[in-house]
Amino acid sequence: MEQIANVEAYQDRRGDRGGPRRLCRHVRRRLRDRRGNPWNARCLIRAAWHQISRRAEARPVVTAVVSMIQGDRAYLLVDTAWTADDGRLMALSPKMIQGTGFPWAIAISGNLHPSALITEISRVEPKNARQLANALPRVLRRTTEKAAEIGQPLSIGLTLAAWSGKAKRPAIIIVDNDGGHFGAFTQPFEPVEVDWTCGTEPADILGREVSLSDPASFAPRTDGIALMDGLRRRHAWAWREGAAVAHRIGGGLQLATITKRGVTVEDLRDWQDKLGKLIDPLAPNTKPQPCAGSR
Helix, strand or coil: CEECCEHHHHHHHHCCCCCCCCCCCCCCCCCECCCCCECCHHHHHHHHHHHHHCCCCCCCECCCEEEEEECCEEEEEEECEEECCCCEEEEECCCEEECCCCCEEEEEEECCCHHHHHHHHHHHCCCCHHHHHHHHHHHHHHHHHHHHHCCCCCCEEEEEEEEECCCCEEEEEEEECCCCCECECCCCCCCEEECEECCCCHHHHHCCCCCCCCCCCCCCCHHHHHHHHHHHHHCCECCCCCCCCECCCCCEEEEEEEECCEEEEEEEEECCCCCCCECCCCCCCCCCEECCCCC
16 A cells, blocks of 8 residues: 555646545444344445435535544544535535444545445454555445446545554545546555545645644644635536536535544534535525534
């Protein structure tokens, strides 16, 4: 697994600095259906897909994730909007799931609800961060193949933040199944370890020099809200060919903190977006509300 400092360094090396990179988690537990029977992977995929897409025929897509390591902590900042091809807000749902056994969390970008990954990861039963990181490509490939079998092609990006007991520090690993979630940052099913990721240069949003890895330069809660507010206002894109160019960052904002002691998830922002409507961060009546967990 290649380790690099950040997205921009890797993209400079590969000659690509374009496009927003949608970044974006999981829990070892057994799900059961309403009759108490264990759910298999196919059932999970069908249920997860139906849960999000039943509001419209268009496939949903998730959008923004910012990640960083600061000392002995890793952070994931993620919005909660699931949008249709035409940009309408289809659902509000968390995109992060926190693991058990050791501290870890995975954030998901793409058109799949997080629950569809649970069965595949539970089969692996990772005991540490390295085992989970090494297993992610196989998990991603199996999930992609199972979805294809039932006619539901997936585009998925994963951002794993975990505490490494061996290295005695947190780590962030990104991987996707089509090379489309991090610009030219990754090849399909090839994990890359990074120190931080962001959909654009943070300084362009915040109007000052910023180091996401320095807690004196970037406060994940207060500066994280400002950064995601800026990303939400600035970026509109079509997530695939044929989809409309639209704002797709919205719903709410969550912050996951991963340390040696465990994982916590806080709600930082409620953008007051309306289901079934286009996300319009520039509307004069848009009044984002702070949540109880923000500080």
